[in-house]
Amino acid sequence: MKLVNLSFVLLFLCVSFIGTSMSYQPINAIIGDKSLDVLGIDASTLSEQERITIHLSYVEQVLRSAKVNRLTRKQRKNRLKALDLLHKYWTQGNFPVNLQYPNERKPCFRDNNNTLCAVGYLVNETGKEILVDEIEKNMNYALIEEMDSDALINWAEENGLTLKECAMIQPTYGGGWGYYSGTISFGNAFASSSLSGINASSMIVGAMHLNNNRTGIALPIIGIGTGIGQATLGAFNMRNYQYNSINHKRLAMINVGLGTLTTLFNTYVLVNSIKNRKPNSDLTWNVYGHQNPFNNQFAMGISINKQF
Numbered sequence: 001m002k003l004v005n006l007s008f009v010l011l012f013l014c015v016s017f018i019g020t021s022m023s024y025q026p027i028n029a030i031i032g033d034k035s036l037d038v039l040g041i042d043a044s045t046l047s048e049q050e051r052i053t054i055h056l057s058y059v060e061q062v063l064r065s066a067k068v069n070r071l072t073r074k075q076r077k078n079r080l081k082a083l084d085l086l087h088k089y090w091t092q093g094n095f096p097v098n099l100q101y102p103n104e105r106k107p108c109f110r111d112n113n114n115t116l117c118a119v120g121y122l123v124n125e126t127g128k129e130i131l132v133d134e135i136e137k138n139m140n141y142a143l144i145e146e147m148d149s150d151a152l153i154n155w156a157e158e159n160g161l162t163l164k165e166c167a168m169i170q171p172t173y174g175g176g177w178g179y180y181s182g183t184i185s186f187g188n189a190f191a192s193s194s195l196s197g198i199n200a201s202s203m204i205v206g207a208m209h210l211n212n213n214r215t216g217i218a219l220p221i222i223g224i225g226t227g228i229g230q231a232t233l234g235a236f237n238m239r240n241y242q243y244n245s246i247n248h249k250r251l252a253m254i255n256v257g258l259g260t261l262t263t264l265f266n267t268y269v270l271v272n273s274i275k276n277r278k279p280n281s282d283l284t285w286n287v288y289g290h291q292n293p294f295n296n297q298f299a300m301g302i303s304i305n306k307q308f
Helices: 002-021 034-039 048-064 073-092 118-125 129-139 150-158 163-169 186-211 218-240 246-276
Strands: 283-291 298-306
Touching (some): 048 073, 048 163, 073 150, 118 163, 129 150, 150 163, 186 246
């Protein structure tokens, strides 16, 4: 009975993990990952730097195409200068690293290496270094819409931008280079979930067979096959995937672990079933001799009888 309980625990942990692994945090609080949706790109195939670059490039295009009839001549000029600075910023590709919140995406106005975020760079390059220092000191990990700063509002207005547009620019950053809590592709998630469910179920039924001294071999053979399949899936992804998400790494590791456990467990069940298997009493065989009465030749034969 303990084996059955253990198998149920494994199934619960597996389902819980996969649900957590598919958690999703977009790069921007206003438009999410619309930049990737427009291009049809899966976030899980991108590095952190690529993801930020694509987002900022997309926002630059959106802001350049926006109507600015409401703006004064000076504001339009300043807006174009700000957008030129934004283009320079993302093409350089020097982005801050979020070290304060390792398990979630957060904005980071200026990091420990003095690297500014996109909005921070625009503010700094337009001569507002004091404002940058103020925001870093008091609101370094805040979203634009959370910042209580009249100076920031005035800066945005002076440069022909709204706070919403500034918020559209502002990316969030994963905890350290190479990390983001991104999506897991449908194919990987579906295969992992399906194999996990099958393998956990095979261990539950296998444990019941052991407890009841049943000797079927079909189920453990299937379990060995699906266990090898899941371990192979995890090993393939671990070896060939350029991981940028801790969830992808964890999913690959759990596929290898659960697949290996399933293979070993079902191998044990199979060996135990074969060892305890009793010979079929309804199958009989006999070797006999026979002399032909016409030519006196002697012949041997074998008979096998199976009762149904």
